[in-house]
Amino acid sequence: MDADTPTRRSRLLWLLMPLSLLAAAIAWFVIADPLQGFGSDAPAVENLTFERTVLDDEGLHLLVRAGGSEPMTIAQVQVDAAYWRFTQTPEGEIARGSAVWLDLPFPWMLGEAHVVTVVSNFGTTFEHEIEVAVPTPKVTASQLRAQALIGFFVGVLPIVFGLMFYPVLRDVGRDGMNFLLALTVGLLVFLLIDTVGEAFELAADAAAIFQGPVMVVLAGITSFFILMAVGQRGGAPSGMSLATFIALGIGLHNFGEGLAIGAAFAAGSAGLGTYLILGFTLHNITEGIGIAAPILKKRPPLLAFAGLALLAGGPAVIGMWMGSLAFSAHWAAFALAIGAGAIFQVVIQVGAYLMRRNDTGIEVFYTRAVMAGLAVGVIFMYATAALVKI
């Protein structure tokens, strides 16, 4: 056996051999072109994804990404079944996976719908509907301020309100505590389902090259394990650290919510009514209670509360900004997947905490207080979500 132990050099050789064989195989395939034998003149499979649409006083601007089997060429562009002058930047063939901007001097009509159809050199068409034409928000101080205000109402304010129950909740007994923690788990489970659903929805709109659904699953699992590992350092999280993790998970969810609102805002598809904003505020109020639950028996400084509120609610503002100003489906799906992983991590951690502090196993979940908490958490979230779903 010892005589066979490879030296460094022979090990290197063993490493290089498969790699060089792979290179040779690729070279042969490219040079010999065995696919020619299929004798098919069929045109290449073409695919085009519309990633961003910007409407301004110069017309329409679309960011499109090619994803076919070969580089593709955009020959002409229609708007509402009429060919329009356009410029492509950068010009020429679009390599697989690359994106270009199409600029059309089209006099779009406020509040109306338009359909953009891209015609490739093979005559294949790719359609994109602008459901409601409104000017795309620009990066201006007043725009950012207005959005930050909405984000504050949707994200930060409800957390603050929820945390303000802290003094009242401090005096609850063992069952009351179990109820609150279960309520937290319930609301987190709702957020998890909601986030996963949205992530897959966005993934479906992303260019095929990003393999949206696979990306969502992998990013979610990865974020879950990383956060679990981080959380378990120095023992299972409880108290302040558990509250922080809950806040982080909720923050990532609120980031996704902000993205969605911002995107709807930019697309003009959601009139952001007062009703809708207040609906979100109400919907998110339990999140504050959830964050407060693990620290009820501690006495954290006031600053810690501020920090938790910002961590959980602040991302809504950032999400709003990104959603309305620089929105691409694959990034949004990616962000939501990370959020889903984070939320799942806190579901596990809060559940574990619940079992630990009752010195029971899984049986704690069958107690009246916990089951009631779970049910109230899920039902409250579901019912208030009805306010914000259109």
Added chain:
Amino acid sequence: MSASKTRKEPVSRRNVLMAGLAAAGTGSAYASGAIGQSNQAAETSMDAMPDHMSAHGGIITVGEVDNAVNGFDPVAMLTDWDTGQVKMLADGRRLRSFELIAEDKEIEIAPGVFYPAWTYNGRVPGPALRAMEGDLIRVKFKNNGSHPHSVHFHGIHAARMDGVAGSSGLIGPGEEFTYEFTAKPFGCHLYHCHALPLRRHMAKGMYGAFVIDPDPAKHPEHADVARSRLLGSPENAGWQEMVMVMNAFDTNLDGENEFYAANTVAFAYVKKPIKVLKSKPVRIYLINTVEFDPINSFHLHANFFDYYNQGTTLTPTLKTVDIITQCQAERGILEFSFADHEPGLYMFHAHQAEFTELGWMANFDVVEG
């Protein structure tokens, strides 16, 4: 994205746009005030744009079709009649021999858009055949294509010469057939492949004009009109004649056309307006070969015309109209004059706005002379 940087252009795009908007008001329905963009600034650089650009607003294809590669030029096609090989027979009749070859060919139907067409003689529409009433017509047809094809003439002939399955039949790839019949009745007709499925064979490009000029000797009551219609006569030389085959292409095979045109290339006569002299009247042989849409139309701006439905009469079937409609395979002759007009660009197009904006839009450039 750095794109916001790269998208900056030296020319103000708004100016171009607004110029387009202002100009569109002359011809089409775009200049209504209800646009979402800030509508200030009609103080635009119209002068900076070539006339033909301002006429269509922003509606146009981008780029140029390579006529040389296509092997045909829409402008040349207006007047390049194929009168065949002429030979006088012993009985005094005139024999006209034509040759049609079916051929698969990829053609550029709009800048950068390539369509796998089936053609007669490598062009779409096929050659515009022209004969005189009473000529003996002999058409040698060779099928070099990949599918069975035929030539079905609209005219009066024997069943054996009809070019449909069951009579003269379909001509398989590599096979030949010679069609023979007397040219009648005079008029503006067409020929097309009648292989099944007919819709696909038509849509792929297998059609062409078939014009039979009246024999003046046979129509003493309107001999002068007949002479003016007879190609090669001095009277005919006083006319500006052109042939337009209205056609369309379904490039994504969804049963709807993506491109419309007269003589194949979308917007060809917008980019290169057709020169027309004020001094000579205009005669258009107009044929509709569009598939998927039941009717097509022709509307002339700022002028009216007389219309001879199917061209089989020497007096107009419609007088003083500025629009006519044609069903699939319907055709006719339009006659009008710009003698009393001031020079300039005069638009014509299908008045189905959708067809217009998908390519069937054109201009006459009326000049002194």
